Amino acid sequence: MAVIVQKYGGTSVGSVERIKIVAQHIKDTKEKGNKVIAIVSAMSGETDRLINISKELSSAPSEREMDLLLSSGERVSSALVAIRLNSIGTKAIAMTGRQCGIVTDSVHTKARIRTINVDELKKHLDNDEVIIVAGFQGISETNGDVTTLGRGGSDTTAVAIAAAVKADVCEIYTDVDGIYTADPRVVKNAKKLDKISYCEMMELASLGAKVLQIRSVEFGMKYNVPIMVVSSFTFNPGTLVTKEDENMEKILVSGVAHDKNQVRLKISNVKDSPGMASKIFNTIAKNNINVDVIVQNVSNENNTTDISFTVTKEDADKAYNLLQNLAKEVKSGDVSINKDIAKVSIVGVGMRAHPGVASTMFEALAKEGINIRAISTSEIKVSCIIDEKYTELAVRALHDAFGLGE
Ligand code: ADP
Ligand code: ASP
Ligand code: MG
Numbered sequence: 001m002a003v004i005v006q007k008y009g010g011t012s013v014g015s016v017e018r019i020k021i022v023a024q025h026i027k028d029t030k031e032k033g034n035k036v037i038a039i040v041s042a043m044s045g046e047t048d049r050l051i052n053i054s055k056e057l058s059s060a061p062s063e064r065e066m067d068l069l070l071s072s073g074e075r076v077s078s079a080l081v082a083i084r085l086n087s088i089g090t091k092a093i094a095m096t097g098r099q100c101g102i103v104t105d106s107v108h109t110k111a112r113i114r115t116i117n118v119d120e121l122k123k124h125l126d127n128d129e130v131i132i133v134a135g136f137q138g139i140s141e142t143n144g145d146v147t148t149l150g151r152g153g154s155d156t157t158a159v160a161i162a163a164a165v166k167a168d169v170c171e172i173y174t175d176v177d178g179i180y181t182a183d184p185r186v187v188k189n190a191k192k193l194d195k196i197s198y199c200e201m202m203e204l205a206s207l208g209a210k211v212l213q214i215r216s217v218e219f220g221m222k223y224n225v226p227i228m229v230v231s232s233f234t235f236n237p238g239t240l241v242t243k244e245d246e247n248m249e250k251i252l253v254s255g256v257a258h259d260k261n262q263v264r265l266k267i268s269n270v271k272d273s274p275g276m277a278s279k280i281f282n283t284i285a286k287n288n289i290n291v292d293v294i295v296q297n298v299s300n301e302n303n304t305t306d307i308s309f310t311v312t313k314e315d316a317d318k319a320y321n322l323l324q325n326l327a328k329e330v331k332s333g334d335v336s337i338n339k340d341i342a343k344v345s346i347v348g349v350g351m352r353a354h355p356g357v358a359s360t361m362f363e364a365l366a367k368e369g370i371n372i373r374a375i376s377t378s379e380i381k382v383s384c385i386i387d388e389k390y391t392e393l394a395v396r397a398l399h400d401a402f403g404l405g406e
Helices: 016-031 046-057 063-087 117-127 152-164 198-206 215-225 247-252 276-286 312-327 350-351 357-367 388-401
Strands: 001-007 034-042 094-095 100-105 113-115 130-134 137-139 146-147 169-174 196-197 227-231 241-242 255-271 294-298 304-312 335-347 374-378 381-387
Touching: 001 016, 001 130, 001 152, 016 034, 016 063, 016 130, 034 152, 046 063, 046 304, 063 094, 063 137, 094 117, 094 357, 100 152, 113 152, 113 196, 113 388, 137 215, 146 381, 152 215, 169 381, 169 388, 196 247, 196 335, 198 215, 198 241, 198 255, 198 335, 198 357, 215 227, 255 276, 276 304, 276 312, 304 312, 312 335, 335 357, 335 388, 357 381, 381 388
Parallel strands: 001 034, 001 169, 034 130, 094 130, 100 137, 169 227, 196 241
Antiparallel strands: 100 113, 137 146, 227 241, 255 304, 255 335, 294 304, 335 381, 374 381
């Protein structure tokens, strides 16, 4: 008897009709002789709706209460799917993050899963029930408060549970047929991949391909969980995220990703002396803000320099306020913020062995007249910060330049 973990995203459970289809698919999977745990997201648009209401009530809603608020969306859909399953003759139980033993750290709105106590899950599986888990949530290890795992966090709930119960596969049901060479909504001739390595998918996810949340891929890689991305609209064969193999290395670039959820902050005229960068980035890190592309300019004649870096839009105001306080403290110049930027990136394990990939990328952007504002690289990716208005143009140009299309 196989243990199958399935995850259904927001659009997959976005209406009564969709919930009926999903429940039927869970029932069919069970009736093929499998044990099934299904993780569900909030119905599409619900998380945004709740965020918008909170913003009407406060410019900086408390993060603890945001977690309690947002976790409700997933609870609603888990209960609805279980209600439907019971009504069509499949024994099902809906559970919250707390009820299925998910303990996280205490960083509200972007908590990380620490442990999963699988006793309750196992008890219900042994009782021949299907379990419908409310995704994206757990409880804090310090005081039992509800926490959430960051946008897209139900993917991580699913893969973490799959690892904890040693499931045979974790199937991620979504609104696209699999993982493509670029977001298929932006690049019409993007190609579906049959397989992709954990490393490449991790980079793509961290660079904006929101089809999987990055932490879910990290869990998959760490615990060797095969992740299958499938459409809940067509149920066609999807994309397997798995260990790297020799064939994958032959491909120079596997995909192009873009991320408009970026903001660039700059602190100017910082004294160019040891310890300055450490002071700035320590303060940012202590406030649980992740920093991305960092650029420090060469120092000018006054022996001062400008430091800029990117953060996500969600963290922008918090980071801006912190920088302004820092600027006073270290007697630097102004702090500025640019919200009209985006990051475009190319990813591929084949890059390790092939020089010249970055120059092809820069040339393709130059041909379209797109200015590069900052660059960052790793072994298997190159990212450029550009003006947001050129994002789609840049993605298509890069997709063509590396011959990725159908
Ligand atoms: P869900 O609600 O099921 O979690 P998401 O909206 O989080 O779904 O993720 C699916 C979306 O990811 C797709 O609709 C697609 O637009 C986007 N996406 C971005 N990059 C890619 C890619 N390389 N391959 C497939 N989908 C991608
Ligand atoms: N509902 C949450 C979100 O919209 C989590 C998820 O869908 O995975 O980000
Ligand atoms: Mg998602």
